[in-house]
Amino acid sequence: MNVAKKSLAIAFAMAAPLANQSFAQESQRIEEITVVGVRDSHTVIVDDTLVATPDTAQLLRKMPGANVNKNGELTGIAQYRGMFGDRIRVSVDGAQINGAGPNAMDAPLHYAPVAILQSLTINRGIVPVSKGQETIGGYVEAVTYAGDFGSNSEFKLSGRAYAGAQSVNSGDVLSGFFSLANDTHILRGFVMQESAGDLEFPDGKITPSEYERERFDLGYSYAQGPHEFSIDFARNNTKDAGTASLPMDILSIDSDLFRSRYTFTSNSGVFTAELSASDNEHWMTNYHLRRPPQTASSTDDPMRFRRNWAVSENYGFALNYELFADNGTWLYGLDGHFSEHRSIITNPNSMPFYISNFNDVNRDIIGAFVEREILLNPRTGLEAGLRVNHVSMDSVPVSANLNPMNMMMGMPVMMNRLAGALSTQFNNDNLAQTDTNVDAFVRLSYETNGDATWYVGAARKTRSPSYQERYLWIPLEATGGLADGKTYTGNPNLKPEVAHEIELGLDLENVAYGIYPRLFYKRVSDFIQGTPSTNMLANNFAQMMANMGMGMPNPLQFSNVDARFYGLDIESNFTINEAVTLRAIVNIVRADRRDINDNLYRVSPDNFLLALDYRGSGWTGSIESVTYADQDRISVTNSELSTDGYSLINLMARSEIIEGVEVSIGAENLLDESYLDHLAAYNRAFNPDIAARSRMPGLGRNFYTRVMWNF
Ligand SMILES: [Cu+2]
Known part of the structure; x- marks a missing residue:
């Protein structure tokens, strides 16, 4: 389907x-x-x-x-x-x-x-x-983009050139996609180059927020009778890119991506096999794009320079068989995903210094599922499925050297001793962990006589801890991008999260309008959340780091707690006349702890999008208003700061100026509204326009254009 x-x-x-x-x-x-x-x-x-x-x-x-x-x-x-x-x-x-x-x-x-x-x-x-x-x-x-097969055996060259530019950071992108295809073969390629300077907001610039990225893809598809096969390679080279909400910036991300798919379609069903792999190497630092750490006398502090090398490898496979059955389908599947991570923190000014942050951590999942989609009667549809995942995780023992000069006394000696004790504690823990997780869901839809389809769904879903949540052994901010400014430690003995969810909905739709509201309630047991650390070694270490001007005291430790999520979202469209359509989206979500009185961290404020789309002869245009409410339901545990609401106006228009060439222009935040983006966390880099650890501003007015030539 x-x-x-x-x-x-x-x-x-x-x-x-x-x-x-x-x-x-x-x-x-x-x-x-x-x-x-x-x-x-x-x-x-x-x-x-x-x-x-x-x-x-x-x-x-x-x-x-x-x-x-x-x-x-x-x-x-x-x-x-x-x-x-x-x-x-x-x-x-x-x-x-x-x-x-x-x-x-x-x-x-x-x-x-x-x-x-x-x-x-x-x-x-x-x-x-x-x-x-x-x-x-x-x-x-x-x-x-993958290109399309042709209608006969003759090879044809087609493709797309794409160029874009924007004012808010003088950014530009240039890319080309081409395919050489007939009814049996597609050979395709893609190249892209994009770069930008620092972003502007009404009161200054976000530094560093510049970026540069290149990408190259090469792929091939084959179709013959019931068989279809494809294979693709991609290379991603991200160069300097500022991440001011995090303690470091990107120096490089070099990735090789591979994927392949085979499908066999018969009268009784469709068989699909997929394979994928990726090899990603990443460097980041706290000194090459942002101002390096400073001493009390405002000169560079060479001992606090940090450089982080991190790699990941992924292998995945999926086998699916969709069997056409009476009034619906059966779907059977078997899949695997195997990932490995390593991360080492060093100081370029002091080579013996190192922290083996994650040492050959593995996270492997094998899963199997069965799913059924069935038309119970002409008005009632049912979908249900069951999945079992076996998760196994492990880490190699870790170590660190925080006393690179081999000093006999003083801070480095004490910190190195604490790090040694933390690593011993970690290495003696139950690092090898396995979880068997069971997921299930059911969704029932009922079409009434009129324009309405009613819907009710229920599910049990699970997630095993991430490698950071299990294997972060020394208080650091390596948390999968939480960006709350807190340091964390993990816990190898964490249990998987288990969520139970119900959802109610309605599709109301006819020629004049479509309205699609959904109400949901999700209760999560063993939700993984940082809670105040009770590990004295970790707490003392974080305190010493903080005394040296690195990170915050009072680290959090990933723990199993109880949480819930509930709310409502509505998608809708209304046809006003042949040329004008109104679109509206409403999003409301609440997320809090059930074990203590606190909200969850970094949850989207309530928001409302209203847009008018116009389709003229030869051109289309939209005007959009985006309104965010205050977010004062904040997490005390994560020391989260509230944000005020705001409204933005966006405009866009596009036209096919000559056949195959489409030009688009737009303006975001047309009125150059000054606001804080609740989901963009806090400033962590030195910036004359934004105080340290204060909320990140939203972007200023941005004019942009895009030209696409399809040939
Ligand atoms: Cu990084």
Whole structure:
């Protein structure tokens, strides 16, 4: 079903490059005639949506229930209904990519830049178990350009040149996609170069926020009768990129990505096999883009320079068989994902200094599932599924040398002693851990006589701890991008999170309008959250670090607590006349602890998007207002600061000036509103315009343009 939906969306995008979102919605409606079910996903097709940003994660802001935790211009972490990071399963062309950065500088969507992106889809609400191994918080799917097969045996060259520029950081992007294809073969390639300076906000600049990135892709697809096969390689080279919300900036992220897929379609079903791998190497520092650490006399402090080398390797496979059955389908699957991480912190001014931050940590999951989709009667559709995951994790023993000069007394001696004690404590712990996790879901849809389809769903979802949550042994901020300014330690003995969720919804739709509200309640046992550390070694170490001007005292330790998430999101569109459509999205989420009286950290403020889309002859335009409420439901545990509400106006227009060439222009934050972005955390780099550890500002007015030439 998914495949059909996807190819239909692609067909629309190709046939009508000027079609706006309502066309994509139309195509989904066509799909819905064949099955009783609610609209359970929301897709943004990049050709039809104008965005200035290089970061695909920013597109989530346009989608119901979704948002982005922004730690840098290329470092957007997906958030959905209050959960984020590793709780959201992100698929990039089917592959799961665990980035090299222990602070998620290369969060998964880093590997699907906007310039090569074809579409971004979020699953609304309860995610079927077939979508991924761990989907406790949601599912996001990025699909990149792959080209199309031709209609006969003659080879044809086609492609797309894409250029963009924006004013807020003098950023530009240049990319080209080409494909040489006939009815059996597609050979494709893609190149991209993008760079920008520092961002402007109404009261100054965000430093450092510059970036530079290159990307190269090469792929091949083959189709013959019932067989379809594809293989793709990509190389990502991210160079200098500022991440002012984190303690360091990106020096490089060099990644090799591989993926391959085979499908066999018969009268009885569809068999799919997928393989993927990635090898990611990353360097970051606290001195090459931001002002280096300073001594009391305001000169560089060579002893506090830090450089971090981090690598990750991922291997994944998935085997699925979709069997056509009476009134629906059976879907059987077996999948595996194997990742390994290593991270070492050094000081370029003192080579013997090192902290083996994560030492060959492994996180391996093997999963199996069965799913059933069935039409119970002409008006009632049912989907249900069961998945079992076996998770095994381990770490090699760790060590550190914090006394590089071999001093006999003083601070380095004491810190080195504490680090030694912490590593011994860690190395003697139960580092090898296994979890067996069971997920299940059921969704029931009922179509009434009128325009309404009612929906109710329930699910149990699990997630084993991340490698940081289990194996961070010395108080550091390597937390998968939490960016709360706190140092953390992990706990190898953490239990997996278990969520129970119910969701109620309604699709109300006819020629004049479509309204899609969803109400949800999710109760999480053993939710993993930092709580005040009771480990005296860790606490003393953090205190000493703080005395030296590095990090904060009072570290947190990842612990199992109880939490809940609930709220409402609504997606809607109203046809005003042939040319004008009104779009509105409402997002409300609450997230708090059940074991103590506190809110959860970094949860999206309530927000409301209202847009008018105009389709004229030869051009389209939109005016958009985005309103965020105050967020004063903040986490005391994470020392979170509240933010005030704000409203922004965005404009965009596009036109096909000559056949195949489309020019778009837009303005974001047209009124140059000054505001704080609750999800962009705090400033951690020296900046004359933003106080240290104060909230990050939202971006100032941004004019941007995009030119696409499809040939
Ligand atoms: Cu990093």
